[in-house]
Amino acid sequence: MDQSLAAEPLPQPSDIRARRLRRLDALASPVRGRLRAAGACAVLAGWLLVAQAALIALAVQRVLVEGGDPAAQWPALTALAAIGAARALLGWGARELADEAATRIRSELRTVLPRRMFAAGVPWIRGQRSGGLSELAATHVDALEGYFTGYLPARAEVLAVPALMLAAAFSVDVVVGLVLLLTMPLIPFFMMLVGWGAEAASRRQLRALARMGGHFADRLRGLGLIRLYGRGEAELEGIGAAAEALRVRTLKVLRLAFLSSAVLEFFASVSVAVIALYLGLSYLGMIELRTAPLTLGTGLFCLLLAPEFFAPMRKLAAHYHDRAGALAALEEIDTALGAQAASSAASSSRFDGDGTAMADPQARGRPRSRGEHRAGPGMRANRADTGGRGLTPAVVLRGVALRHAGSDRDVLVGFDLDIPPGGSLALVGPSGCGKSTLLEALAGWLSPAAGTLRIEPAARIAYAPQRPHLFHGSIADNLRLAKPEAGDAELRAAAEAAQVMRFAAHLPAGLDTVIGERGFGLSGGEARRVALARVYLRDAGLLLLDEPTAFLDPDTEAALLEALASYARGRTLILATHSAAAARIADRSLVMPAAHEPPR
Template identity: 35%
Template sequence: MDKTVEKKLTKWLKLQKKACGFYLNLSVFFGVLTGLSLMCQAWLIATVLQGIIIDELPKSDFINHFWALLALTIVRGILAFARERASFQAGAKLRVEMRAAVLDKLALLGPAFIKGKPAGSWASIVLEQVEDLQDFYARYLPQVVLAGFIPLIILVAVFPINWAAGLILLATAPLIPMFMILVGMGAADANRKNFSALARLSGHFMDRLKGLSTLKLFNQGEKEARVIKKASEEFRERTMAVLRMAFLSSAVLEFFAAVSIAVMAVYFGFSYLHHLDFGHYGAPISLFTGLFVLILAPEFYQPLRDMGTHYHAKAQAIGAAEELMALLDHPTEQVGGDKLVDGAVTIEAKDLSVYSLDGSLLLGPISFQIGAHEHVAVVGPSGAGKTSLLNALLGFLPYQGQLLIAGTELKDLSASDWRKHLAWLGQEPQLFHGTLRDNVAMGRQLSDEQIMALLSKAQIVDFVEQQAQGLDYPIQEQTAGLSVGQAQRIALARALAQQASLFVLDEPTASLDSLSEQAVQATLITAMQGKACIMVTHRLESLSTMDNILVIDKGALVQQGSYTVLLEQEGTFKQMLDEASSVSEFDIDADTNINSDSNDLATLAPEGDK
């Protein structure tokens, strides 16, 4: 990974630590207290051994020292537990804040942006990548501070006793961070590649799992299994590369810490044998001095070793932060704070051009008007730009030109306030895991009577009354247990609860059987009385009731007018209508031939087989 990018990601990660609250500082505080209590223990142990072995004092003189050691042991255990809890809470608070920020950003960017990646990739970002920030904030950042505090406190305690021992500690301390950096230089890049491989595997696996029936029907199961195996193998290799980095860094740090402690032990050993005579302040080196320094020596390097151990958490977080930062810093359309006055909604587009999020022109420039209480249909071949127009109207795609809502530019309106005036119904109803009541109310304070009234308008109340749980009927993920028609009518009841001024409909009956389609259409006709409506549809035969029809082809508005007017004009609309009529006639002829063949077979069959 480029060093500039790594520094940028590290800076971004550190800026997020304010989300940890006071828990991060609390973790550092408990860590410092743990270090101080350990120094007190070292002093007590060295004092006791010096008094008993060298000074030959009775053991009874050190009863208080033993009790103090026991108390400090208990205190250290409590401090260690408190530090772990504070660290965990810091990471947990950060994860909650980060996931909320990611979900809020995705909600702001809208479905047009979300569809740019497989669902599995978003799941990887929201779950795995946010989860992998935990150790960076819970362990690495506090340890960086402690790696500076604890050794400094120990040096302050050691130098007044023996300056040579202090110099050895001071000279060998940089070895551990230096080799930690050298070993960890490739760790961030390895983690970044690991996350990329995981995102690809997650997205690929989830998409193939959702389309498993289609793959089986087209006999592509084995081929896709090989593709998933290849992606899994790539992810395994990336994971093993990360683990190699982690194990290598731990081994290197342990080696240099052991060498540094060994140098200290050799110095004191030769000093006690009178081969070395320096480092003291006039008085000979006592047993107390040697024991005190040697007990503290491992603890001097321990914060540095812990920082090295947790260094892979930094590399892991940097790998995870790349996509998180790109998402959270992704530019969004500037929206104003103006609010619409309650009442009828009018729409006026002047030289409107709609663009994709990467800047490609999808539609326009086009101009049209939708008056108060007017019902307008948008038709055209697939890929003409119909859904792009709706996405721009909903605030999910950028546009140029003018798009006036009741005389106010859409960009100047508050997005949340504007959407309160909308009732949305698409061709793929999205119900959420929860109860039927939750899916209709969607957070609104609605009574059971109001919800039942909405379900009655959507002509789904009979289904609810047949269920033992009633409004507590559980909606499973992917609307399991419901037909498409039932799910669509529940989504319709939810839309009716909006009390909207404008209905935005995107193929609301595309996936329904004839009975469900008639039920939904009848409900919509009743609900949209006195309201404005813009509807994208391919069902041209039912457009005679619409006030105006916009015909879009290849990103341009090629025709507009009432059903009667367009029927008399040569153009895209009449061509589409003729094609639809041909398809319907073909279906009728096919059904007739099948019935005729069945009758012929019945006539030819033996009497016993009829």
């Protein structure tokens, strides 16, 4: 073990919490001005409460004690109405500014999160539940909103408003000021204790929500299979159990939030009651702690000020669980994406929807030697060249072992392979011998469990998997995933070469015909041809094709292979196939071994 790492102390929970709070504040840096303006509006509205209470006490003193004419108090009443309107306007402004800031933060975070997910690499993405990933950008990001719209303005209010009210209380009566001063520290202390429990409960609630989202999304995708096997009732019971667990955890969060408010209300009520008791006994002459008599206006001012002194703390208590929820959400996002650096090192490239490799060297967190993909802690990922096809690579495998995630055995063991630049190889053999697995490893979808895999020099990779993914939209839109700027003529040329036009010409709108998700409306062979056309548009140096001619009639297969052989000249080609005709276009064929057997 590295001694520098061994000597480094593990972060304590308080350090982790402080670091996450700093990260929350860092998220607010683009909208810092709006948040500060929102806090200033909230503080000004709180300060105006002191003037409002003073005007009310003054009017009551003049009319009820001094016998003044009520009609003569219109200046004070006008000022009171103006202060009320100003406070309402400031409250509205604070809310609007905070909402605008939170909306921008959430929008930018939802832009960054998918980039981080893609940067984590295909092996990491394939190991996640899509429902759980969608929760990161939906529920978890939404959980941060309350921190910026509620907690931050309330915190600014707590820091500035009670101090002014405390000074005002001391200026009119020392005893009232002392009561407020002595009861104030108890509230943050108990709020902190309750807040720790609220943060833990929020974390459990968010995890339950993510699990339920993933469970439900997975079941929706397999709904047809569930019905086919008669598992509908059992799956409904499973979803019901997940929903019940989420309900229980949500109620625990709410219970702790109410407990925090109850603690505050208890101490605030005790403080106000003590002040009211002191004022009442002073007016009855039972307590004489002042050198001068206590006027009615002074007592009323103190009674009006006492509840408002705790109002910012009430607001902070109401939003304290938002802080706990934001910290828990940020922890869950960090946990989900925590393996990003390692996964990025295990990935060979970014990819688009059908698996066509897409280079993104800017996603790399540190410099890597180009073209190397080695198993073990020091694994380095091959990165595709973004500057066009350019270089034609050689492929070298030494002692490679491949194993799918969750499997207890290797598909390939001790596998060696050499393909020169511009060479072509057909992988043949029975189903299950590892042809598709090897192509996935070359595409960066799967990390070797052992051995070395090198693509030298690094080049752009195009991969057409056995089950290509087609999105809802037109065929042309699906083709443009590989090259968004491609013109109609370029699309048609690629479609002609991949024999897509053989069926697209008979569709209602040709290449503009809309298909459903996962290629609904096309046969398996037609979907493969669309994926192959995307490979042609990709213009890559390394072509990885998995069963490109499956489900095709002999004439279509012959035309497709002729176009493929022409296109592959000057490129490195590896294709997995059961077709003897497809295997003949390669320089050589390799019979893939069964597990634990050497290749032939």
